[in-house]
Amino acid sequence: MPESRGPFRPDHVQDGDRYEISRGHPVYVAPAGSRHGREHLVGAVPLATDPAVREAGIDVGYALDDHTLRAPDISIGNVPDAPGWADGAPRLAVEYADRGTNEDDLQAKVAELLAAGTELVWIVRLRGPRRVDVHARAEAPRTVPGGAMLEAPGILSRPLPVDALFDHHRADEVALENLLARHGHASLDAVRAEAREQGRAEALIRAIEVLCAGFEIPLGEPRRAELAHADPQALEALLAHLARHRAWP
Known part of the structure; x- marks a missing residue:
């Protein structure tokens, strides 16, 4: 990403525009491919139904600061029921990475979310073996493979199977367990x-x-x-x- 700060601000972007802003520079966000878009809904179901979750959203735009606007694929926590961009940052942000994902921008987005207060960012890798890259403030990134469990202490009350972010049958099973637990x-x-x-x-x-x-x-x-x-x-x-x-x- 450019080193110098650009002139753009979150208020320059309208709802529905296909742009985010990184340090004042516009970042084009292409429409999601079929698999990418489908998986957004798959992952949102088990996350939003966790007994501890009260606020969740898809593609919510966050004004992280005066010159940064980012919209995670899935946001948990700090998803206000109000018009306009959300101030601050989600507690947990989930991004799906597939063919065509700009890795440099993805890593910049992770860093900006964490710097703005996001506690955890999960990168769900759709290419190759099932796995999720876990980024947390003041911790080294780590990778959790398919078949294992993800945890978000203080955000989610129940461990989440990695496979529930990929497979809609597993997602439905987890959602059912969550709804019953509620x-x-x-x-x-x-x-x-x-x-x-x-x-x-x-x-x-x-x-x-x-x-x-x-x-x-x-x-x-x-x-x-x-x-x-x-x-x-x-x-x-x-x-x-x-x-x-x-x-x-």
């Missing part, structure tokens, strides 16, 4: 055990209600009546369908 259930297996102990159908209906609320699936009176008359086997099948497809069958 309502006091340790896991889907715990819900099933609760069903056996306290009344199988009642507990399964409660789990379905939690999942519908988390995934914003409408649950009106006709569907509630359908649940009330379903047997436990049908409720289990419905719960599995909702967890997998995030839609009513």
Whole structure:
């Protein structure tokens, strides 16, 4: 990136413009490729549903200072419900890197986010073996491979499988576990055990209600009546369908 500071400021960029600003210089941000764009949504689901997360966003622009505007692919923490660019920085920023990613700009973006207060930046590498590069303030970067777990103490309450940032089936499983945990259930297996102990159908209906609320699936009176008359086997099948497809069958 240029050493000297350029003349551009965050207020020179409008919502929808394909530019970020680094030290006063415009940085063109190309539209995401098919895989790149798809993975944004995959990773956002398990992160946004973590029980500790109250604010999350995709492509939120942050005015890191008077001459820097950056928009991480996924932001956790400090995502205000207000118009305009967000002031400050997200607590956790996630960037997906694929074919065509400008590595120099990516590293500059990481450095600018950390300098502005971001606690963790995760770089999800879509080329080559599954892995995530972890950057934290005052720590050397490290790489966490597929099959391992990522942790964000004080930001996420639960470890996140690396694979949940790549694979939508794994992401949905984690999101289901997170939504259940928000309502006091340790896991889907715990819900099933609760069903056996306290009344199988009642507990399964409660789990379905939690999942519908988390995934914003409408649950009106006709569907509630359908649940009330379903047997436990049908409720289990419905719960599995909702967890997998995030839609009513």
